[in-house]
Amino acid sequence: MKVHVVGVIGAGRIGKLHIANMKNMHKVRVKTVSDPFIDQMQDWFINSCVENLTKDYKDIINDPEIKAVIICAPTDLHIPIIKEAAAAGKHIFCEKPISFSDEETIEAYETVQKAGVKFQLGFNRRFDRNFAKVKEIVANKEIGDLHILKIQSRDPEPPSLDYVAHSGGIFMDMSIHDFDMARYISGSEVEEVYATGTALVNPEISKYEDIDTAIITLKFANGAIGVIDNSRQAVYGYDQQLEAFGSKGSAKVNNETQSRVEVLTTDGVKSDNPLYFFLERYNDAYIAEMSQFFDAIENNTEVPCSFIDGIMAQRIAQAAKESLLTGKPVKVKKL
Amino acid sequence: MKVHVVGVIGAGRIGKLHIANMKNMHKVRVKTVSDPFIDQMQDWFINSCVENLTKDYKDIINDPEIKAVIICAPTDLHIPIIKEAAAAGKHIFCEKPISFSDEETIEAYETVQKAGVKFQLGFNRRFDRNFAKVKEIVANKEIGDLHILKIQSRDPEPPSLDYVAHSGGIFMDMSIHDFDMARYISGSEVEEVYATGTALVNPEISKYEDIDTAIITLKFANGAIGVIDNSRQAVYGYDQQLEAFGSKGSAKVNNETQSRVEVLTTDGVKSDNPLYFFLERYNDAYIAEMSQFFDAIENNTEVPCSFIDGIMAQRIAQAAKESLLTGKPVKVKKL
Amino acid sequence: MKVHVVGVIGAGRIGKLHIANMKNMHKVRVKTVSDPFIDQMQDWFINSCVENLTKDYKDIINDPEIKAVIICAPTDLHIPIIKEAAAAGKHIFCEKPISFSDEETIEAYETVQKAGVKFQLGFNRRFDRNFAKVKEIVANKEIGDLHILKIQSRDPEPPSLDYVAHSGGIFMDMSIHDFDMARYISGSEVEEVYATGTALVNPEISKYEDIDTAIITLKFANGAIGVIDNSRQAVYGYDQQLEAFGSKGSAKVNNETQSRVEVLTTDGVKSDNPLYFFLERYNDAYIAEMSQFFDAIENNTEVPCSFIDGIMAQRIAQAAKESLLTGKPVKVKKL
């Protein structure tokens, strides 16, 4: 059995999630994890099977035994790490977004291309069984031609204002997943965006020139139109729904719930809320995306979510931001 | 437009329901209503369009202009009224059950046969769009051969103990609708019954040698088996579900609800309970059964729910009662 | 029993619907129906209880016995009929939209005000039990403050191109119901609209400078945002859903269906599509709106859907049309 020797850069919430998942993949060996705050996380690693801990990600870059890196560092560090890892010939799995700057992203893309390493972006929702099923239904024309794509995407609780300050804004941080879904399900590029939004969950967020409630209208290259609505706080849980409506019908993803139990009393019929947040909702999807990353390396095949997918989702986010600021629809920069 | 001149015998809850429904049928004229307590009901009739009120049902029997009678009197009066009405050449719509005695029922049946009048029994559920749809699915073999028939039938609140005393017992009063459903959906006779039951809603009911919670197993002539569960009190509303399970699939009737609204809060997802009771749940079915009764008279066609249907449902009820008393399965008396 | 003597102007699909409903209202007497094509409709009226048929609506206006008129004529005739009816002191129920011109509408409004007659607009959806329930939930703050209002409104089949030519366009003809719902549910005015749309169902519709697929973003005076999506053809039936999302939860109206039957076979679980179109879906709502119109006359109370409601919905439609033409968000004209 071939074993992939892996380094993980950044051991925050998502980094730890990937480490826990890789622990159960018998063909993966997590050799080193780096994080500037690793000293404060020793406890977490006791049963983790990780061999080395370090504060300096360069220890990973410089380790010739490590063939693949998982980048879970803050977004503003992505570009240098990608470039160094690619230069060192390592395959790269990187969390979204690649960066906040289109120019830097393109530069990093070129470095990766030259190095000839695999690069997979962490748009985990592509690996959810529900969205994948609708993708297939749309691709097979079971609903005819796509006319309207609707995405309802709401978090159960807003991030801290500290997080907001470095998040790149709601479109780059949160809606970017929906922009990727729009491209993934439709099989088409988004050409124009109109965004409206406001701070209703927490007005304080305005101080960071950000919003927490948004509606974004999309025009696709294939003629379809779409709409995304986002909220930073759906108190009932992580609301992740999507509908593809076409000339021959409609395919809809409903929320996953904790159980299938219904309770009937004099108060009415009660059933479970959506699964609370991304860790619960996309648990299987996170495992699948990582597993397919290693498959792509092993078999030298295309990754299921590419650098280009990252670039295009970012450009839609940038157009949405501009639209919000100008109050007008904005064209998405083409490749 | 031909007009049906009608008399209603008995103006309790169900009698008033039929009167209200006939008021909106332009081809029906409710000439006379009889009830021993009619004096106390004057108010109700003010806007009812009924022409005459009387305490004596014979005023209806003896009125040659009246061509059809709707019998909503207490069960123990059904037999004499049916016989007199048939002898007077009037078409008859009668509420269930026909009587508590098989012998008397058969005698009345013969009188009706001789008179050559139409006789329709009030098994209203046959006229519900949901049950009718499943009946059709079963008849069309869309679920292949029927293997198991399940009926879940629960009232929202128990009747008064006074009512219980004259009800003929749960099987004759309540389950009889389910016995008819069993025959209607399966298209087969019930050959054997095993009943178990107890008084869980209100132990007082035991004083009347009755129960309020029951499970009844059925064996059908066509080889299928079935089960009915009954409760006199489902606090969440009138629970009226049914499933026909067969070699190629299953068809299920879910409850009708007041609205299609779902509310999601931190407490979970809440939707409406089943419609409260038979007046709400079978409103359309009551209208349809009466309308089809007049159609059968007008066109001289078969009624959709016959005297025989009433006899057979009663016999299943009698077998269930005997099974409960003896603790053994009991054969249903054949026609 | 007070009886309302009524004239109906226009006997097309919706006119006949109201006539059929009023036939079962015992306090309403439909004395006269006018329609230029009444000669070709004689058959329909045979069992309708309507007393007089005429080609000329002035026969209704000039009949002093008639106290209320139901205007179901084509939109371009609404203004003169409203004015004449009001001048003749008749109460008015009018189908939407009032007219295609804001100036004319305002003029008619003033005539009606002066005449002091009741005027109710035919926004039937307000009378649907589901939407009314969500309205109440929002008003009671059960979902906290409203953040996002979503309306999904799709017809099962497009109208003829002939109809399209005189419809005033999708926003005035179809979305106008959704604009009213937006105001009704939110309890707030719409301040700004951004519309995008295209001809995907039938490209021929472009010849009439119209579209058949639209997404419309709304900004409400109360700070909430909203989105409507429309299609002239949902092949699976009349899709009428709505969600009010707020700080404490969400309330959603799902589609009404023909039955509650589910069929499970090797092909999957199959249940019924939404009710086919407005006649099926809003049957009860049409009865309720008319009944409440007569109640308002009888008790001299406020009508449940006013002239102002008609004016404001039209202005949103006009803003949407301008937005589609200019590609920019447009402010809605205030009262």
Added chain:
Amino acid sequence: MKVHVVGVIGAGRIGKLHIANMKNMHKVRVKTVSDPFIDQMQDWFINSCVENLTKDYKDIINDPEIKAVIICAPTDLHIPIIKEAAAAGKHIFCEKPISFSDEETIEAYETVQKAGVKFQLGFNRRFDRNFAKVKEIVANKEIGDLHILKIQSRDPEPPSLDYVAHSGGIFMDMSIHDFDMARYISGSEVEEVYATGTALVNPEISKYEDIDTAIITLKFANGAIGVIDNSRQAVYGYDQQLEAFGSKGSAKVNNETQSRVEVLTTDGVKSDNPLYFFLERYNDAYIAEMSQFFDAIENNTEVPCSFIDGIMAQRIAQAAKESLLTGKPVKVKKL
């Protein structure tokens, strides 16, 4: 980290399932697997991490390093293996049923008691999140006192006739899970059973004095009544539903499905069938039961499903068999 050294006896479908699950439990080391046909299964074990393969289960019994055995051998071998393993001081996880003989089961129970080893029975459904939730709702009296317990339990495809011949019959092989659920959910013993059944899926099964379609009525010690319906073939998938109905409401487990996708076309609304069979449906439950077995060993706590649970479920199965043969209700043998 303490490591449990384990031997698995029997490597059929369920044995392999447990081996695959234990592979991902870092505190478990599967040292040896025995199966008479192990030679034909070499391929399966290549990536399984199992250290030794043997034809003779005594190699496991005699290995002092092995502290726990997982018994997945055919039922008729359970008793000797249990006795030998207990005598050798090994903790035991055993698949259901323990045996076909009440006397032998009791004997084995006494051996296990004397040896003081842990013994857990494989009633996997207790570990399903849905059933566990209803168990808790019933225990908390959220639905008041239990009145009726309904279990709908149907396999997607019948076993081979060869399997049937050695299965102990439908009640011992299949319904036994439902009998355990009845005790688990109700928190009460079953006192009396009445079973009816027939061979509708495959009449050939009658040759083995077995049936494939059954309805079983239960009387509980706590006064409640219950009913189970079983079929060896629900063509639409593994149907695993349950309802606990009580004085204050009802709690129902609906089926788990492959996805939450709904597709609407002119053919109606289509959604996914139940998960196909036990491997898919109870995947998480199988992991949880094994994990809790090792927890009980580690912490020396009570196992979540005991030898007594196995004995009582068997006795209900035996009573059901007798009821089917005699056509009468049968008392369940008390402990």
